[in-house]
Amino acid sequence: MWRRYLLWFAHEHIDFRHAEMQSIISMLDIPVKYIEEPSMKKPYWIVELPTEDHLKKIANRSVLLKSCIELWSHAKTESELHENLKQAVKNTSGKWLTTQDLGVVGSNSQICPSEQIEACCDLKKSFKVDVETFCKHFTMKEKVHKIENFSYLPLKGPVKLKNPDIILSYFEFYGVDPNNVPDKPYDVFFGRWVTDGQRDLIQHHSLKRRHFIGNTSMDAQLSLIMANQAQITSGHIVLDPFVGSGSLLVAAGHFGAHVWGSDIDFMMLHGRTRPTRVGQKVRASEESIRGNMKQYSIDSRYLDVVISDFSLPMWREGLKFDAIVTDPPYGVREPAEKIGIEKENYTLSEEHQINHIPSKVEYGLPHIYSDLLNFAARHLEMGRRLVCWYPLVREEYKEDELPCHPCLRLVGNSEQVLSKLTARRLLTYEKVHDNVPNIPVDPNSAAHNFREKYFSIGEISRKERKERKAAEIVANAAFIALAHNKKNNLHDK
Amino acid sequence: MKLITHNMLTSKCLKGVITGYPLAITATVVKVSEVEYNPEFISRIIPKLDWEVLWKAADSIGHNEGLPPTIDPKFEDNEEFLRKAHKVLLEVEVEEGYLTCPESGRQFPITKGIPNMLLTEAEVQ
Structure with missing residues (x-):
């Protein structure tokens, strides 16, 4: 009825x-x-x-x-x-x-x-x-x-x-x-x-009580919204290729998905980064993505996390995910990096191979998003979704300059304002075609250097603030001197 | 690392390696823990697997758990089969050891259950 x-x-x-x-x-x-x-x-x-x-x-x-x-x-x-x-x-x-x-x-x-x-x-x-x-x-x-x-x-x-x-x-x-x-x-x-x-779920999943969190853990409400926009449901296989502390996997697991994560950060996946919580000196032994899944009794849907560099292929050809949900690094609060070195003809001697920590070079946002969209086009089931955040300077936003791929249709685009000048957008893409070759990095997107703009904008406003303050001090001093002079003049008379 | 993950991993990130699959497993510590049985998920994942690779991987670390080397054509209705597959896919985990690239022999360590597929900066040049 x-x-x-x-x-x-x-x-x-x-x-x-x-x-x-x-x-x-x-x-x-x-x-x-x-x-x-x-x-x-x-x-x-x-x-x-x-x-x-x-x-x-x-x-x-x-x-x-x-x-x-x-x-x-x-x-x-x-x-x-x-x-x-x-x-x-x-x-x-x-x-x-x-x-x-x-x-x-x-x-x-x-x-x-x-x-x-x-x-x-x-x-x-x-x-x-x-x-x-x-x-x-x-x-x-x-x-x-x-x-x-x-x-x-x-x-x-x-x-x-x-x-x-x-x-x-x-x-x-x-x-x-x-x-x-x-x-x-x-x-x-x-x-x-x-x-x-499901408003109660936001409290239930709150980061305040989450065992393992990092600097940039996604808050519970936004993680759940992402899982909804990715249309995640029971039996699905979901990947977060920039997994960090695994907040998005918790939300995906809550709605019944089995989850994989990967990240370049060895220390993060092993739960050995510096604690983020105020007053906490060392990480507890159970602090891990698996530990988080356990906290909400969804660890039966935890598959694995793998330390890997997203700029290089790792997953078997033909593996199809039911959803990809991710928050790539913007290069502001966490570095956007891939393995590499500026030096040419670099070699590593055998004695240094063991426990070697590779050096990293910048993995620019245009490259991250072109890799991500190409990966999604290849590794998503038909009709399934990629949900990811995209940072930008608000006044420069143009819808037709968002990352795009012929296999993926943009079906969702919502803005979360971060500051007066910056925002990030939650982009949802649906896979609509199969078998399209790799698309090279969009040449226009090279203009999109969020990190540089983020800091240069901050620099300008900081500079302006300093100049304004200096001018105020000078003006005040002049005013005080003037008043003082007047007073003295009156006394003299 | 669960065997379901092993079934999906390659070493094709290495220069000159074409498929990099399947990676050979050398396990020094294997853990078997109980995971809630979910027949719906197992039935969904089976068609996505390379069964031969799964069986050989399980056998190579001594945990084939009586799993048949070929997929039962009516696996959805065969609970015994699904339970065995569940065990091999989700309950058996390689805690310590390494994976070896079949083409180059490059080894990738597994520590505390997490495989490290990172290359060195020399290898990505």
């Missing part, structure tokens, strides 16, 4: 909302009817789905989704909302009607079918009403007053505040600008709570 639902989102990572939801909806192959065009300016979607089960499946994956309500009434004002609900009790047509269908002149509201309300009117079904307001705070007393306005509803069961059979939700939306909150809400909603999204 198609029903209308209100999907309420967290007001965080707004640019990722659409990409995450679309990935989940297409992965689960769920037909969705949009009753209202989704907008970045509103923290909610109004949709129709074939069954409540479909809704629960979506909510079971999304970390940006907060809660889901079976919609009974939606209006611009409180009085209209109540009016609609009163009409709804009489709407026995079994479908949503407009007030015009019912012969009410001069208004254009939507009235839900009465059976939705009747299903909650059982004598034995306990209930409670929750009030939630977005962008405005109310006292408990004010909330109780709002709840009492619903007393006309034909609910016969007892009120029970703890674990009731039915939770009814009343939402008031006061816009998204906290500096400009109106007296009356823009939109009001009422309905039956169905389920919550």
Whole structure:
């Protein structure tokens, strides 16, 4: 039975909302009817789905989704909302009607079918009403007053505040600008709570309690969003070729994938880098990617990590992954390096072979991304996804200059702002063709030197700041001297 | 290093090496630990494997666990077969030892279960 639902989102990572939801909806192959065009300016979607089960499946994956309500009434004002609900009790047509269908002149509201309300009117079904307001705070007393306005509803069961059979939700939306909150809400909603999204998982996977973390461990929420965008599900084989401390593998493993990781950093994979946590002097023995998987009881899905240089081939030809999720080094907080040496005709004597630590040269971002896209085109199953971060200077961003490959179609592109000038974008590519030759490094992308720009921008602003400060000091000194002179002059007189 | 990983690794990063597969295993420490059995995953991974390489690798470190040298044509329904494959693929691990490139003889060490496939700067010139 198609029903209308209100999907309420967290007001965080707004640019990722659409990409995450679309990935989940297409992965689960769920037909969705949009009753209202989704907008970045509103923290909610109004949709129709074939069954409540479909809704629960979506909510079971999304970390940006907060809660889901079976919609009974939606209006611009409180009085209209109540009016609609009163009409709804009489709407026995079994479908949503407009007030015009019912012969009410001069208004254009939507009235839900009465059976939705009747299903909650059982004598034995306990209930409670929750009030939630977005962008405005109310006292408990004010909330109780709002709840009492619903007393006309034909609910016969007892009120029970703890674990009731039915939770009814009343939402008031006061816009998204906290500096400009109106007296009356823009939109009001009422309905039956169905389920919550996976917000709790963010706490459960929090880096604060993760055994093994590094300097650039991806936070739990973004890792889970990446796993969703990669459409990872049970039985999949997933690779992170710049694995680091393995945050992305934890999220992939959570959704049922078996995971491989590789990294050039020997010390990191052996859990012997300097501890990142404040106050921690030495790494504990169980600190490793495997240890992290164990912490969340998903170590049965840990395959292996391998120390390797991504610029060179290692995996067997024909091996296909179900997803590649990765956060390559940007060269700012961790070096972007591959094995190499500037010297020509370098040789290594045999006595130095054992335990030799090879020297490294810069592995520039254009090379990393061209290798990554070529690798994905070769080693992804058809129709499967590569999800990776891409750092850039905000004012230079042009969508058509993002890394591209003829076998891969860009299906997701969301921005996370890092500073006033820099950002990184989460890019999601889907493999759409097989058998395409290697594409050489894009000559234009050589202009993309994030590291250099990152530091030179910082340099400029630092310089400016210093100059401004120096000018201020000079001005102050002059002012003080002037005041002093005046004073002296007065004394002289 | 699990044998499922060994089945996918090559040494073709080396100059002059064409396939670099399969790598020979020399194991000094082998560990067998219990891993939750997941028949769905095993059935999915079997077609991706080089079975002959898997069997020989398992046999070479003394852990073929009674696995047949060829794939059962109806492996999806053969639980005994899947359990044996599960054991060889996911439970047997080479903790210490090395991998040897079949073409050049270059050795790659495995320490604490992690293979180190890095080359030296001289080898990448």
